[in-house]
Amino acid sequence: MTSRAKTRRATGHRARKGEGPLLKEEILDTTEKLLLRHGTIDAVSIRAIADAVGVTPPAIYMHFADKDLLFYAVCRRGFDTFANQLGPVLASGGRPIERIRRLGEEYVRFGMENWQQYPILFGVHKDFTIPADELADDPGLRILAGLVALVEEAQAAGEIRSDISAPLVAGILWASVHGMVELLLGRKDKPEIVRIPPAEELVPAMHDVLLAGLKP
Amino acid sequence: MTSRAKTRRATGHRARKGEGPLLKEEILDTTEKLLLRHGTIDAVSIRAIADAVGVTPPAIYMHFADKDLLFYAVCRRGFDTFANQLGPVLASGGRPIERIRRLGEEYVRFGMENWQQYPILFGVHKDFTIPADELADDPGLRILAGLVALVEEAQAAGEIRSDISAPLVAGILWASVHGMVELLLGRKDKPEIVRIPPAEELVPAMHDVLLAGLKP
DNA sequence: GCGGCAACTTGACAGCGTTAACTGACCGGT
DNA sequence: ACCGGTCAGTTAACGCTGTCAAGTTGCCGC
Numbered sequence: 001m002t003s004r005a006k007t008r009r010a011t012g013h014r015a016r017k018g019e020g021p022l023l024k025e026e027i028l029d030t031t032e033k034l035l036l037r038h039g040t041i042d043a044v045s046i047r048a049i050a051d052a053v054g055v056t057p058p059a060i061y062m063h064f065a066d067k068d069l070l071f072y073a074v075c076r077r078g079f080d081t082f083a084n085q086l087g088p089v090l091a092s093g094g095r096p097i098e099r100i101r102r103l104g105e106e107y108v109r110f111g112m113e114n115w116q117q118y119p120i121l122f123g124v125h126k127d128f129t130i131p132a133d134e135l136a137d138d139p140g141l142r143i144l145a146g147l148v149a150l151v152e153e154a155q156a157a158g159e160i161r162s163d164i165s166a167p168l169v170a171g172i173l174w175a176s177v178h179g180m181v182e183l184l185l186g187r188k189d190k191p192e193i194v195r196i197p198p199a200e201e202l203v204p205a206m207h208d209v210l211l212a213g214l215k216p
Numbered sequence: 217m218t219s220r221a222k223t224r225r226a227t228g229h230r231a232r233k234g235e236g237p238l239l240k241e242e243i244l245d246t247t248e249k250l251l252l253r254h255g256t257i258d259a260v261s262i263r264a265i266a267d268a269v270g271v272t273p274p275a276i277y278m279h280f281a282d283k284d285l286l287f288y289a290v291c292r293r294g295f296d297t298f299a300n301q302l303g304p305v306l307a308s309g310g311r312p313i314e315r316i317r318r319l320g321e322e323y324v325r326f327g328m329e330n331w332q333q334y335p336i337l338f339g340v341h342k343d344f345t346i347p348a349d350e351l352a353d354d355p356g357l358r359i360l361a362g363l364v365a366l367v368e369e370a371q372a373a374g375e376i377r378s379d380i381s382a383p384l385v386a387g388i389l390w391a392s393v394h395g396m397v398e399l400l401l402g403r404k405d406k407p408e409i410v411r412i413p414p415a416e417e418l419v420p421a422m423h424d425v426l427l428a429g430l431k432p
Numbered sequence: 433g434c435g436g437c438a439a440c441t442t443g444a445c446a447g448c449g450t451t452a453a454c455t456g457a458c459c460g461g462t
Numbered sequence: 463a464c465c466g467g468t469c470a471g472t473t474a475a476c477g478c479t480g481t482c483a484a485g486t487t488g489c490c491g492c
Binding site for chain 4: 258261262263273274277282283
């Protein structure tokens with residue numbers, strides 16, 4: 001029993017005319033699962049994906065041009081759930097400045113929970129070049145645009161100083177929360193070496209400092 | 217002319233008894249050069265390194281246990297030059313709060329200039345497990361310890377609020393500058409898509425906000 | 433001069449992403 | 463009812479990768 005051949009090949013099943021997208025979804029699901037299990041892209045081979053789906057490796061290439069685009073598609077899904085998680089916070093009630101704090105805390109929480117996908121989503125090093133047409137309505141950009149609008153709202157309400165432009169403030173906030181996630185993730189499984197305070201102290205303290213520094 | 221075989225094999229030279237470390241240094245130099253040229257670890261193969269040095273691939277394994285440790289050694293060197301660059305700033309003159317600002321700006325400048333090595337040095341995703349004994353006197357930890365001490369000095373001088381512990385402040389500062397580097401690097405060669413303000417505005421503005429929020 | 437050993441080389445293995453060429457199965461048209 | 467077309471795969475292979483076991487070469491100390 002070297003190879004599983006679970007879902008499809010074992011059953012002798014073969015997709016009908018319109019069933020291509022079915023396998024495509026199945027590949028995406030399996031790839032995400034394997035990525036979550038093994039942690040990095042390189043640890044998940046095309047052959048392993050194909051085997052888990054129950055299909056031969058070249059079948060993958062019927063639905064994705066290459067490995068990078070497959071994993072971009074997987075990450076794109078994660079990005080969407082990320083945007084869906086943060087969207088409600090953007091539109092929630094309360095003073096703008098409180099929404100900004102909640103947004104940052106949600107961001108860090110999401111990053112910590114999805115630690116396998118996060119570096120792939122937000123890392124500098126994603127080798128694959130994102131297709132330009134897909135990048136147009138990138139979920140991350142939607143969030144960033146929402147953050148800029150939220151900052152403008154806070155500035156209009158007099159809750160944030162206006163001598164720094166809204167995109168500048170948004171960039172500072174984004175850099176801080178992103179750096180915080182990376183700091184926490186990097187020292188995640190070696191807490192005895194680097195004595196960094198735990199997330200429960202760092203994240204609120206950082207927001208205190210940032211929002212204090214942004215007061216008018 | 218398929219393979220270069222530059223330095224050693226072409227000359228018929230073979231290392232004497234004590235000349236092992238010579239090749240080791242040469243491997244490190246060549247690997248660093250190739251890494252800077254190609255950007256990522258995966259783009260630099262053991263075979264390419266061996267070929268550039270003028271040696272067969274298994275010869276590399278005489279000096280490094282595997283590929284990961286080779287690249288860790290290369291990164292460790294970069295880390296040392298990083299520490300050497302930041303060390304003087306830590307000990308330089310001026311008020312502690314000014315030194316903190318200069319430290320942050322130097323950090324970002326270093327990160328931007330060494331953009332190929334930076335993600336490998338500071339990324340979450342370095343697959344290799346750093347040998348525990350090497351990690352003890354890690355240059356990055358020395359810098360972090362120096363930053364904590366600097367923050368304590370600033371707190372003692374009454375330049376930074378003392379209701380947040382020094383390690384907490386240091387963590388916030390580190391997360392911010394690191395996130396700023398990643399933000400700038402990530403959007404480095406696609407400035408038309410994400411309209412993020414340039415580094416010359418972001419970095420000083422971020423330090424303004426942080427130091428304002430840290431005022432007593 | 434000779435054993436020993438450091439420093440390599442040769443040759444190979446298993447696994448990778450990817451491609452070209454082939455094979456069924458289903459569908460619409462005549 | 464057959465039949466070409468096309469969708470959805472398969473088989474086989476190429477060139478590449480990191481890595482290892484075994485063999486070879488040449489210097490050093492005795």
